[in-house]
Amino acid sequence: MQWDQIFAKRASRMKASEIRELLKLLDQPDIISFAGGIPDPALFPAQAVAEATATAFAERGTTALxxxxxxxxxxxxxxxxxxxxxxxxxxxxxxxxxxxxxxxxxxxxxxxxxxxxxxxxxxxxxxxxxxxxxxxxxxxxxxxxxxxxxxxxxxxxxxxxxxxxxxxxxxxxxxxxxxxxxxxxxxxxxxxxxxxxxxxxxxxxxxxxxxxxxxxxxxxxxxxxxxxxxxxxxxxxxxxxxxxxxxxxxxxxxxxxxxxxxxxxxxxxxxxxxxxxxxxxxxxxxxxxxxIFDDHVAKLRATYSARRDRMLAALEHHMPEGVSWTRPDGGMFIWLTLPEHMDGADLLARAVRDYRVAFVPGGAFYADGSGRNHLRLSFSLADDATIDTGIARLGELLRGAG
Missing domain, CATH: 3.40.640.10 (Type I PLP-dependent aspartate aminotransferase-like (Major domain))
Incomplete structure (x- = not known):
């Protein structure tokens, strides 16, 4: 059956998320990934969630289901x-x-x-x-x-x-x-x-x-x-x-x-x-x-802000001339601007193959597909050693591409 002949026209505008695809790289243990903007699972309030689940059944019974x-x-x-x-x-x-x-x-x-x-x-x-x-x-x-x-x-x-x-x-x-x-x-x-x-x-x-x-x-x-x-x-x-x-x-x-x-x-x-x-x-x-909301968020802020600072310091140390980046006051992301001739999507293929480091190419974030000389890095899921190693590898990649 030719399914594409009966799909609605709008289906042609649905594209695979580059980020969702890149998250599959997390299953490869030797890849340092700055791609997914995802929270650190080590910081999830797992005990509080478990206790709240038990309380939900104790207080509300099967109405919780x-x-x-x-x-x-x-x-x-x-x-x-x-x-x-x-x-x-x-x-x-x-x-x-x-x-x-x-x-x-x-x-x-x-x-x-x-x-x-x-x-x-x-x-x-x-x-x-x-x-x-x-x-x-x-x-x-x-x-x-x-x-x-x-x-x-x-x-x-x-x-x-x-x-x-x-x-x-x-x-x-x-x-x-x-x-x-x-x-x-x-x-x-x-x-x-x-x-x-x-x-x-x-x-x-x-x-x-x-x-x-x-x-x-x-x-x-x-x-x-x-x-x-x-x-x-x-x-x-x-x-x-x-x-x-x-x-x-x-x-x-x-x-x-x-x-x-x-x-x-x-x-x-x-x-x-x-x-x-x-x-x-x-x-x-x-x-x-x-x-726990306020106390938990305070813990997140302390952890993620330290990782942001570590990544900013690593970028200062390892990035070649001609590369610039944002200095966010919060959140999970740093945005790199590369020299005009560089293409983030092309660099990603080399980064994963030769340097075992991943990021999100910038073109994915533009409605017209422009902005290809940009990358998005996430610091939320990386410890200090991972940040230092991964940014050093990225710097080496960019120097070689210059």
Whole structure:
């Protein structure tokens, strides 16, 4: 049977994730991998999760294994609402839906907001998983750069000429994946101005928001917008949060915080897609978060910030002239810019074959496939010795390619 003849046209826009493929390298013990932006499993709160699971059955019995409401566990949503209030986002549980990780949230938002030919504004580069989530809904991408003075109407005109309209801007504002950069307050305020001018939504991906190591926190865009407009239900910003980088990625618990009309539509999507996220996992996350969240995140910050510092020092020592990199205040990533003639994808093949070190080529993070002279390095999963050895190998590779 010729399956490609009956697949929907949108299926042709679905591509394998380069990062998901690179994670297979972790099964090769001699490979030093800076590729996957994944938490260190040695830091997972395994004992707390085990105790919370036992408590869930002791307190709730078989209801922990039963179907649940699509909005998500009310206790967990209440805890999240409390956390959002501390960030300057007063809201109720009716403004929150639980998703199977923030990745599911991005997929739902693409489905909710994009018609074929509509424009999504994304960074150049941006999170590869966001492109993967949005691609199936056949958008046109335009380059979002909050630090430039591009006229807002230019975005609208270009979108109209392409046969659609601008529906949203997607941003990872704190320690972005892949660059590690943080959007300053002025740029966040400018994004609110742009959203109002273009009558579009803002998708604020806050997956790394808790992992700040240096500097003063900047209010989320949603908080800044609420301060202007008075309530979350008057806001255009859709905030996507996750426990994957703070507690346990395998439990797949994330959330969306937004105006009630947005949440209501997402609930309908949830009902049609998977009914609800895992009941047991939500109960466990709620218990663990209430018991240890702040202390556990403090431990993560101490460990990951030391690894970041080690990698920055190793880069200073081993990188050849002509290579530059970001110095993130948090998160899990450092972004390398190579001389223009170098291609990260070509270098990766040599790196794995000859130097047994892996990274993510930069072109994967660009909607148009450009940016090939960049690499993403993750420091979250590497100890000091691994960082020193791996960056030394990478430096040797780049000197040879120069």
């Amino acid at each position: 039963q179907y649940s409401v699509s909005e998500g566990d009310a206790r967990l949503r209440a805890w999240i609402a409390g956390q959002m209030a501390e960030l300057g986002v007063p809201c109720g549980i009716e403004n929150i839906i639980i998703t199977s990780g923030s990745q599911q949230a991005l997929d739902y938002l693409g489905k909710l907001l994009l018609s074929p030919g509509d424009t999504a504004l994304v960074g150049w580069p941006t999170y590869l998983g966001a492109l993967g989530a949005f691609n199936a809904y056949e958008p046109r991408y335009d380059k979002l750069d909050p630090d430039t003075n591009r006229d807002f109407n230019d975005y609208a005109t270009a979108a109209q000429e392409a046969g659609g309209r601008v529906k949203f801007a997607y941003m990872s504002v704190d320690f972005a994946n892949p660059t590690g950069r943080t959007m300053d307050r002025a740029a966040r305020e400018r994004m609110i101005d742009m959203a109002d001018e273009l009558d579009m939504a803002l998708i604020e991906d806050a997956a790394y928001q808790s992992l700040r190591y240096d500097g003063e926190p900047i209010p989320p865009i949603l908080a800044l917008e609420i301060a202007r407009k008075g309530s979350i239900d008057a806001a255009r910003t859709i905030y996507c949060g996750s426990f994957s980088k703070t507690l346990a990625p395998g439990l797949r618990v994330g959330w969306v915080c937004a105006a009630k009309p947005v949440i209501s539509q997402l609930v309908l999507m949830k009902q049609a897609a998977d009914l609800h996220s895992s009941t047991l996992n939500q109960i466990v996350i709620d218990r663990v978060a209430r018991d």
